[in-house]
Amino acid sequence: MCASASSASLIRREAGPNGVTGTAPRVRERERAMDDPHAAAALLTAFRAGDPRALARAISRCESGRGAGLIHALYPLTGRAVTVGLTGPPGVGKSTLSSALVAHVRKLGKTVGVISVDPSSPFSHGALLGDRIRLAEHFVDPDVFIRSMASRGHLGGLAGATADAVSLMDAFGKDVVLVETVGVGQSEIEIAEVADTTLVALQPGSGDSVQVLKAGVLEIADVFVVNKSDHPMALQLQREIRSMMEMLVYDAWVPELVSTQALQGKGIDKLWDAIVAHDAWLRESGAIRAKRRAAFAHRVRQLALGTLDARIESVVAELGDDLDPYAAAEIVLERFGVRDGVGALGNVRAPGAVRAHVKGL
């Protein structure tokens, strides 16, 4: 699990098809060639035949905003994989947990896809490298497909790029798809839109439980993972999470709380059991339909808004300075055929269902 000389060389070798280096000239050349319909058909054929290079190239196409045709062709094959999102603050042990989960799931004979998302900045390439080092032991396993992705620039934002990659891995036939993203603001909320089961990892002695309360993460967690449970404050954090949950009335699924020592592989079996339990509950209760419908709606909205956003920008750029914002917005909307004006729908309502209520409120 740690970075050895051999794992470093593996990372270099793997960086082409699987990795962060999607902009190499050879890749760009291949992408251009893909605009040729014969090449697109060949990619689909290779994908359907189970060639992992075709999966890597398909994800690259989606990342560069040219994946509509692929998703169109492959979407009917999706919906089978167990999809798991893993979020939490930097350094909590997400990649170590991912690696341990992959090892566990492989022992059960299942194939796995891992997506580690860099939600934001050019500064966190270090984090991506760290992810790759921790996952390096799995690079040689042909039944584990690992992909790092920076999602800026995708039409559908973080969720869009990641959702495409999840769809592709699912369609490719991976039994389990695991998405790791650093919990910074919006990204941890969005992860709940791309995976059926969301794990929120926290670490002792860091004030994490307060962050959970603040950021609305409580809403999205299907399983809380207290990692680094070898830390002396681990029990304290478990108590804090439990007492936070006691303040709520859950409509249906009550999040499970699992403690792990990812580095030593401890508690990983319990964590997998909790994932399976949640997945089974989703399917048996029928909740999976509503969940997937909401995820679908989110994805469509993001794609549509991403397209509109770019067009709105150019209309706004043409407007004079003498307009107030409402009048300006009316003009913009008219350009897109919306004649009822701003606020025709009344107050904007946040989409999505509320899963839990604070007791007594």
Ligand SMILES: Nc1nc2c(ncn2[C@@H]2O[C@H](COP(=O)(O)OP(=O)(O)OP(=O)(O)O)[C@@H](O)[C@H]2O)c(=O)[nH]1
């Ligand atoms: N003591 C202890 N350390 C752990 C445990 N799990 C992971 N670590 C260490 O915590 C550090 C961060 O682990 P990562 O897996 O890189 O954490 P991450 O959440 O993926 O980090 P980012 O991707 O940078 O956000 C590493 O030094 C791990 O070895 C654990 O159970 N106990």
Ligand SMILES: [Mg+2]
């Ligand atoms: Mg990581």
